[in-house]
Amino acid sequence: MLAVLGAAAALLGVFADWYGSRTGRSFRITQLFTSTGITGDKAALFNGLFLVMLVAAVVAALAIVLRSGWLSLLSSVLVLGFTILWMVRQYQVADSLLFGRGGLGWGWASTMIGGFLLLLSAAAMAGRSGQGRHARPRHERYPEEPSHGEVVEGPWAAGDAPGTGAAPPPPQDRRPRWRPGDEGEDEGGRGRDAA
Numbered sequence: 001m002l003a004v005l006g007a008a009a010a011l012l013g014v015f016a017d018w019y020g021s022r023t024g025r026s027f028r029i030t031q032l033f034t035s036t037g038i039t040g041d042k043a044a045l046f047n048g049l050f051l052v053m054l055v056a057a058v059v060a061a062l063a064i065v066l067r068s069g070w071l072s073l074l075s076s077v078l079v080l081g082f083t084i085l086w087m088v089r090q091y092q093v094a095d096s097l098l099f100g101r102g103g104l105g106w107g108w109a110s111t112m113i114g115g116f117l118l119l120l121s122a123a124a125m126a127g128r129s130g131q132g133r134h135a136r137p138r139h140e141r142y143p144e145e146p147s148h149g150e151v152v153e154g155p156w157a158a159g160d161a162p163g164t165g166a167a168p169p170p171p172q173d174r175r176p177r178w179r180p181g182d183e184g185e186d187e188g189g190r191g192r193d194a195a
Contacts, residue, residue, distance in 0.1 A: 002124060003072055006117030007060035009110050010079045014050045017105025019090055024107050025050040027086060037089050052082045053111065060118055069126035072118055079115035083108055 014024035028043040029052060043049075056078040063071035087108070091097050097104055 002117050002121035003060045003064050003075075006079075006114040006119075006121060007057040007075065009114030009117065010053045011050075011057045011114075013107045013110030013114060014048075014053050016107030016110060018086070018107045019094070019104055020102050021105070024048075024053075024086075024111065029082075032082070032085050032089050038086075038093050049082060049086065052078060056118075060121075063121070063125065067125055069122045069124075072122035072125055076115050076118035076122055079111060079118060083111050083115060 016023060018024045018027070025045065025048045026042045027038060027049050028041060028047055029049065030047070031038045031041075045051075056075040059071055059075040059078070062068070063075060087097060094103075
């Protein structure tokens with residue numbers, strides 16, 4: 001849900017006012033990386049900031065399908081990185097970033113909120129994947145012990161019930177053993193002449 005809301009806020013934010021009644025989609029991507037900076041030239045739909053936010057939304061959709069925290073983090077970096085870079089370049093031109101008429105609008109704020117929501121979704125996805133990887137079934141973590149009053153039969157002596165830490169005694173060998181003086185019998189209890 002966080003990833004969906006974040007992608008929607010970032011994508012819709014470029015159609016709102018960013019600065020001086022200019023929408024975010026009207027700023028060219030190349031203006032953020034040139035020495036001239038932001039100019040009055042308007043961008044087409046697919047060479048402005050809309051393209052960046054569209055790519056980030058697609059990456060966020062893949063993160064939701066694959067439940068990948070890394071993809072959600074990548075989409076967050078795209079949204080926040082380009083928005084912050086735009087703020088730096090706009091400040092170089094206007095020498096101020098103030099809200100109000102002829103200044104900052106709410107479009108960039110919507111995009112920033114979307115980027116932070118994507119960042120939160122990346123942390124949530126990473127936490128859930130780690131929990132699922134290390135979690136074990138309950139019967140493995142807490143082995144069941146016999147309940148009160150339950151009769152358990154076994155080879156142990158009286159008082160050595162399961163769960164007390166006492167191991168059952170080893171089985172005894174009941175075959176007769178050879179002793180000195182039994183000259184007419186071998187170790188197996190048979191006579192020497194018996195073959």
